Amino acid sequence: MSDYRYLQEQDIPSFLAALRALGNRVLVPTLQKGTKESVVFTPWQEGDPVLVAKATVPAKAAVLPSCETLVTYKKTKNPDNYAETSLTLTETVEAEPTVVFASRPCDAKGIAILDNPYTKGIYKDPYYMAKREKLVVISLTCNSGCETCFCHWVGGGPSSPEGSDILMTEIPAEGTKAYVLQPITAKGKEMLAKSALKDGESVVALMNEARKAAFATLSPKPDLTEAPQKVAACFANLSFWAQETERCISCGACTYFCPTCYCFTITDEGEPTSAQGGRRLRSWDTCMSSLFTREASGHNPRPSKAERMRNRVSHKFATYPENWGIFSCSGCGRCISQCPVGLDIRKIVLHAIAEAGGTVHPPKQEEAKPAKAAPVQAPKLEEVKPAKAAPAPKEDRAEARAEGKQTPSANDTEPARSPAPRRTAKKRGFIKTSLKKSGTRRR
Numbered sequence: 058m059s060d061y062r063y064l065q066e067q068d069i070p071s072f073l074a075a076l077r078a079l080g081n082r083v084l085v086p087t088l089q090k091g092t093k094e095s096v097v098f099t100p101w102q103e104g105d106p107v108l109v110a111k112a113t114v115p116a117k118a119a120v121l122p123s124c125e126t127l128v129t130y131k132k133t134k135n136p137d138n139y140a141e142t143s144l145t146l147t148e149t150v151e152a153e154p155t156v157v158f159a160s161r162p163c164d165a166k167g168i169a170i171l172d173n174p175y176t177k178g179i180y181k182d183p184y185y186m187a188k189r190e191k192l193v194v195i196s197l198t199c200n201s202g203c204e205t206c207f208c209h210w211v212g213g214g215p216s217s218p219e220g221s222d223i224l225m226t227e228i229p230a231e232g233t234k235a236y237v238l239q240p241i242t243a244k245g246k247e248m249l250a251k252s253a254l255k256d257g258e259s260v261v262a263l264m265n266e267a268r269k270a271a272f273a274t275l276s277p278k279p280d281l282t283e284a285p286q287k288v289a290a291c292f293a294n295l296s297f298w299a300q301e302t303e304r305c306i307s308c309g310a311c312t313y314f315c316p317t318c319y320c321f322t323i324t325d326e327g328e329p330t331s332a333q334g335g336r337r338l339r340s341w342d343t344c345m346s347s348l349f350t351r352e353a354s355g356h357n358p359r360p361s362k363a364e365r366m367r368n369r370v371s372h373k374f375a376t377y378p379e380n381w382g383i384f385s386c387s388g389c390g391r392c393i394s395q396c397p398v399g400l401d402i403r404k405i406v407l408h409a410i411a412e413a414g415g416t417v418h419p420p421k422q423e424e425a426k427p428a429k430a431a432p433v434q435a436p437k438l439e440e441v442k443p444a445k446a447a448p449a450p451k452e453d454r455a456e457a458r459a460e461g462k463q464t465p466s467a468n469d470t471e472p473a474r475s476p477a478p479r480r481t482a483k484k485r486g487f488i489k490t491s492l493k494k495s496g497t498r499r500r
């Protein structure tokens with residue numbers, strides 16, 4: 058028997074039930090009650106409908122909950138001396154075995170991007186790591202690109218394996234929908250080997266065809282090799298960022314919907330059941346809010362929305378690549394589709410490259426090659442390496458940072474409206490063409 062498995066649509070509930078019987082919490086995309094199109098990952102149980110639509114909110118909460126308890130504390134007074142109080146701290150590292158079913162490759166890549174700061178830096182986050190170790194990600198490869206997604210610009214694709222343990226691809230089948238499941242990691246291989254699913258080797262050729270067809274739907278991509286240097290070079294050009302951010306209303310949706318954003322805040326909360334106990338919480342926060350960086354003194358190092366957008370885009374396309382060698386963006390497009398004023402991070406990055414005198418040469422359509430199906434042997438998680446973005450030369454970045462010290466004063470809460478950056482018609486021309494050619498198919 059090969060490592061591939063075959064799954065028909067009508068057998069998905071029994072497959073999920075078997076995963077639950079093994080002790081897993083199974084998170085599936087679910088249409089939120091009272092909404093027409095808001096799809097979120099929720100725990101599945103027998104009898105629940107199964108939806109494989111791209112979720113509105115990524116599966117990030119499986120490893121980084123929107124709010125989690127870090128420690129609980131209890132204060133106890135000495136009954137013989139009320140001036141004496143002792144404090145007991147209890148760390149609450151909670152993790153249950155979890156399977157994310159039918160996320161998309163861009164969501165899974167988002168988790169791979171989160172892995173770097175949370176598990177590979179100087180400080181490792183025990184809360185994140187506990188959840189990550191017990192997580193299995195089954196990603197449904199996309200049948201086509203869509204209007205707002207651009208995974209192939211940032212080293213991904215509709216069937217990219219980064220962050221997934223199993224890739225699931227829809228193949229043509231008579232009278233039903235059917236899928237091939239391909240193990241990517243040892244965890245995925247073990248999960249499929251334990252399943253009762255049929256061998257999928259005979260339909261691997263159909264899987265490869267489906268992936269190839271999906272790749273062919275993607276629009277030509279610009280070359281972002283220079284993006285880290287060029288975005289960093291725009292750092293001190295605050296009028297550029299002011300121009301790009303003019304319509305922003307600082308709502309933070311672009312960060313809350315993003316699979317790769319990981320800013321958080323820490324708050325303490327007294328327990329309602331006890332006047333002497335409480336808990337310390339970690340909750341998602343957004344660097345697009347003016348409160349995110351405001352210090353206790355009242356000083357705010359990022360007082361204007363232009364500075365906050367500069368930070369967000371520079372982190373994703375310059376600083377993170379400098380530290381980890383890849384963009385901190387999986388190209389999922391949610392920040393574009395969810396932005397209430399229609400700001401588009403693709404345009405901002407392309408404008409930054411043009412502003413800094415760079416070029417983006419789009420390759421011909423036929424150069425866009427489908428990702429090769431991975432060999433049947435399941436690689437270890439750490440063996441699946443995302444494509445690298447060229448990091449900016451250190452001297453350029455240091456220079457940009459040094460120039461960036463000339464930020465506005467704390468009182469300059471909104472930047473003065475500046476004239477449009479002088480970009481040439483030629484530079485803008487490509488940007489328009491590139492974005493226009495994006496497909497309009499929905500997934």
Ligand code: SF4
Binds near residue numbers: 304306307311345392
């Ligand atoms: S979603 Fe749009 S308006 Fe809201 S903070 Fe992000 S860029 Fe600004």
Ligand code: SF4
Binds near residue numbers: 385
């Ligand atoms: S920055 Fe936007 S496109 Fe990139 S991963 Fe985040 S939400 Fe998706």
